[in-house]
Every structure is written in C-alpha cells, then in structure tokens.
Amino acid sequence: MSFLTRFFRPFTQTATMAQAAAMPKPLDIPEGAEKAVVAAGCFWGVEHFYRKFFQGKGLLDARVGYIGGDQANPSYKNVCSGKTGHAEATLIVYDPKEVTYHELIEFFYKMHDPTTLNSQGPDRGTQYRSGIFYFNEEQEKVAREVTRKANEQWWDGKIVTEILPAKEWWDAEQYHQLYLNNNPLGYECPSHYLRKFPDLK
Template sequence: MAASPAAIAEDAERATVAAGCFWGVEHLYRKHFADKGLYDARVGYIGGDLSNPSYKAVCSGNTGHAEATLLIYDPSRLTYTQLLEFFYRMHDPTTANQQGPDRGTQYRSGIFYHSTEQERIARDVTRRANEQWWGGKIVTEILPVKQWWDAEDYHQLYLTKNPYGYECPSHYLRTFPDLK
C-alpha cells in the first residue's frame, strides 16, 4: 500500500519509468521492493502534450503520453541502478510502442530521469543491458522528466484491488545473469 506522507523521508528520491500497461509495472515493483526501500508507486501519464490527460485520451494515442510508474524510494536502501536493472528484467524493451498484445505509443518503453546523475546511470544500465541481455535491440527512450499526471484513482493499486485483472503477458521477471 502507499506510504503516508509522514512515512516518506525527506531524502526520498523519485524514479519514473514506462514499460507498457502501468498496472503490471506498478504491481511488480511493489511486490519486489515493498520491504526493500520502496515507499510508494503511483501510476500516471508522462511525456505528452495534453494538460491533465485522462485514460481515455491517452489510450487514443493522440496525446503523446506514456502510461508510466512513479517510484518513490529510500536511496539508502534501494538504488536507482537496482530499479533500472529490474525495469529491464520485467518487460520487453525491444518493441517500439508495444508490450505483448498492447499496442500504441502509450505502451512505449521509457526512462524519465530526474537529474543528470540519473541520466548517467540510465544510459549506463541501458548500454549494459543492451549488450548483455537484449542483443543490441533496446528501443527504450531516455528523456528528462517533465510534467507528471496521476492516473485516475481506479488505476492506482489496480491489481491489488483486482487480483484477477488484466496483466500484460510481457510483464514478468526474467532470470538474466547480473549485469557486469
């Protein structure tokens, strides 16, 4: 569940990723990192031109937004590198504007960095994952974070509230060797 604002430390950091349908992405991050320093995960929209977009508008493919997940974490317990290595294990970053059967620009793979240090790490992890895991086929965007829009309330914790709800079949943890 989401941490209360009082439970989130002042030195908390943010990471923003897009990896297809945000329900599964948020669910996998919560499941894997809940006791490892993840304070909260929110689903929403980023990277588009429309102010305050709705799910219906984003799904039209006309707004430029990606379905994304905003991760708020304790950097003393969980690193940005760990979050990005997990990102490259839990979805297919080689398909442009698609995850499994979900197609459209809203399902693209992207890392939206919050600082120059995050950009450096994102480019390094992407390079290594591309060389060691994905055979040079990664198409993930690496862009500066811009305006974040929370998705509607019914999308937050969707798979927790709907345990048999839709989850993209490309969202699962791959058993790659550790990155060097």
C-alpha cells in the first residue's frame, strides 16, 4: 500500500461475509470502572489513539461502534449512508483511579479537529461528526467545562462538537475492532494527530 493510500478511506470493505457478520463479545466492565464515549471522525483512528496513549495508564478496553442514531442494530453500510443518524464512535472503559474523565476529554480535543461540521479530514457526512456522549450529570459538567476552555484557549471559539446524553450503543462489526492493529498500513484520517497545545488552565 502506498503512502497516499493511507490518507484515503476505502469506500468498500474486503472483509468476508463471515467477518462482516461477526460481532464482538459483550463488553465486560469491571467493578469500579467507568465508560466514556466520543466521536471524532473515522473510528479506527480514534480507538487506536486512545489505546496508544492510555494503554497501561487507566484504559481497560476500547471498542468502536455507533451511537446517536434512531435505527436499531445498524450496520456499517447503513451508518455510512448517513440515513441512520449514528456517529462512528469509540467507547472507552477506564479506571477512574488511574485516569480521569477530564483527561480523556482534554485528549479528545487535542487528537482531532473539532471545528469542522460533519467532517474530519477527507471524510464527509454526519457519521463523522465530533461529539461527546455523556452517561451522567458529572460527565456532562466536565465535558462542557473542558469544551469551554478548549474553545477559548485552543480553538478560537470555533468548536462545533455536540454534547449529548448517550443513547443506545451498538458495537461495530468485528472486523472494525482493533482495525489499525490488524491492518497497520490501513487508512488513517490525516486530522488524527496529537496537537502540541499547552495544558488547559
């Protein structure tokens, strides 16, 4: 695969029918662990980045899937049509004793461009929107506070990230899980990189 190929998301998948139909095992959340869900464009890169920077530092698991839509059990093809209302997203399971929700959301604003509406890099469509999906009042409070500070200190007031209560989560098909681990030369959105911003004040 050429260097340029990495920057163009494939429109078709080469997965077999069996691979496409296979679904991940149900998520096992250890006692004391918490969940976070973010959407920042192509979910392959988002999941990969969180694993890269938080594995062994509080991250217990991460998987990709769909959230924010109104269709039950959506498929990748359905979501890519833009008709289901879902965003490609990453569900993070973490140990709050080792990493805080604040740190995960601050990282979110460093690793993608939250100023582009319904797009990320060359990917276009509502499924690639920037979003934070909270599970409780405390997460909402933190998400809004970090967003406010990031907007003021980093992104010149241009953030368009939506902050919404988490609706039902749907795991993406198995071949999407750990995609860049299994396909190291696979597509990576060029907007997914860690910005060298100072810590938020």
